[in-house]
Amino acid sequence: MPILMAVFGGLLRFIRLGSPRAVVFDETYYVKDAWTMIMTGEPRNWPETINGVDIDNLFAQGMYLNAWDSSAEYVVHPPFGKWCIALGMQLFGGAANTFAWRAATAVAGTVAILILCRIILRLFHSLPMAMIGGFLMSIDGMGITLSRTGLLDNFIMVFALGAFACMLGHRDWARDRLHRAYARESVQRGVRWLPPSGNDPAAPLRLDSAGPFIAFSWWRLSAAILLGLTTGVKWSGAYLFAVFCVISVLWDAWERHVAGFRSWLITGLWKDGLLAAAYMVPVYIATYLATWIGWFTHPDSYMHDWAEKNPGAGITWLPQSWRSFVEYHVQMWQFHTTLDAPHDYKANPLTWPIQWRPTSFYWQELDGHPGLCSLSPDSKCVAAITSLGNPLIWWLGSACVIAAIIIAVAVRRGDWRIWAVLAGFLGGWLPWAQYLNRTTFTFYAIVILPWIILGFVYVADWLRSRLDAFTFWWIMGGVLVIIALVSVFFYPIWTAIPVPYEFWLSHMWLESWI
Helix, strand or coil: CCHHHHHHHHHHHHHCCCCCCCCCCCCCHHHHHHHHCCCCCCCCCCEEEECCCEEHHHHHHHCCCCCCCCCCCCCCCCHHHHHHHHHHHHCCCCCCCHHHHHHHHHHHHHHHHHHHHHHHHHHHHCCCHHHHHHHHHCCHHHHHHHHCCCCHHHHHHHHHHHHHEEEEEEHHHHHHHHHHHHHCCCCCCCCCCCCCCCCCCCCEEEEECCCCCCCCHHHHHHHHHHHHHHHHCCCHHHHHHHHHHHHHHHHHHHHHHCEEEECHHHHHHHHHHHHHHHHHHHHHHHHHHHHCCHHHHHCCCCCCCHHHHCCCCCCCCCCHHHHHHHHHHHHHHHHHHHHHCCCCCCCHHHHHHHHCCEEEEEEEEEECCCCCHHHHHCCCCEEEEECCCCHHHHHHHHHHHHHHHHHHHHHHHCCCCCHHHHHHHHHHHHHHCCCCCCCHHHHHHHHHHHHHHHHHHHHHHHHHHHHHHHHHHHHHHHHHHHHHHHHHHHHHHHHHEEHHHHHHHHHCCCCHHH
């Protein structure tokens, strides 16, 4: 069933993926970078125009595909996301095929649906809840537009989601290992029991034992690799690495307590946390550095010769290539922390969850009356790609996250799953609050879309436990039908289907959306 849901979402992403045949928004950077990385190993600068014609228009028509300059380009993001785009271009027809530009992001968006379904199954052990989550992920506008555009942020979302699924896999493995160890040690001769603590009659008898070693699992190692790749797309992956690791260690510690071992918090920190950090941090760093292999192996890569040209500058005890590499990162850091250029679609990070200022990726007036424009021959015909999430999913989901916190604390008495709901917000959204003056865009919020949906599913699961099945499914079915109809209504302006101007304008519910 999760696979079928992913196929459904994939159809929404792959059908007409090559439309529009144009360079859309920041594809002007990432697609052209990916193409020169295929051809030369490193991103290259491009002229802005050729014979007075914009290079993006020529590139989109498959012309002057080799017109890059010989000089290496200054890029402000790590290279792995562009290598993913490059892989799609290699597999599906190269730079002359707009479908190929976007194939990798469409695959990422489709795989994310499957991973989210599996995460919900691990959290709630309910196939209907998993299908609800997968359905919402499939039909959300931001998920669709980011999957149909050659940008980087979809890769951050899917790698982070995969890493979180691995963290949950580690938790289940560790829980099983702890309970088996408790059962084994409790029947050994000479076992020492500790006096009960608290007033919970259901609490297990506590063993005078720290329990088994659970710091390492292949699940956790895989999560470190995936988070290294996430950071290899954009540095924001570092926040996700920090948050996911802390939550995972706290989960391990709590499971020691639930299983019945002593000193669960202290043991969890020194026996699990420190040892986990001892291998996860190096693996994470090594994975990130591996995404830069191309930069190290090409002597003409950007700033590769900086140390040679600046003797005595930088960290002098490092080898020259590493000294240049560190200085390049310093410049990238300065760019990201000081970027405050004005932009029509600049959006305060605090407004992302409510979709206050969505990003217009593409808007074009068309000649004639193709597509849905034929229904209104007297109207101007336009095609648009607006990176706007389904408003009901984002508005209801944001409200459900707040409700989920209240339910977890006041009703379910500290339900551990609330940290699963909050993980993406803590790692993928909250860190942006320190850069409120920076030039940011709402589509960066694609990384928290799965956790918006997890908030919705958490509240839905709670309601299911409080209502009879007939009432719950009538309510939930009605909500899902309305959400689906909203997606049907917005789908044309997510996917550049030609529509009458008045039809496009009818989607601009808020003035800030224009």
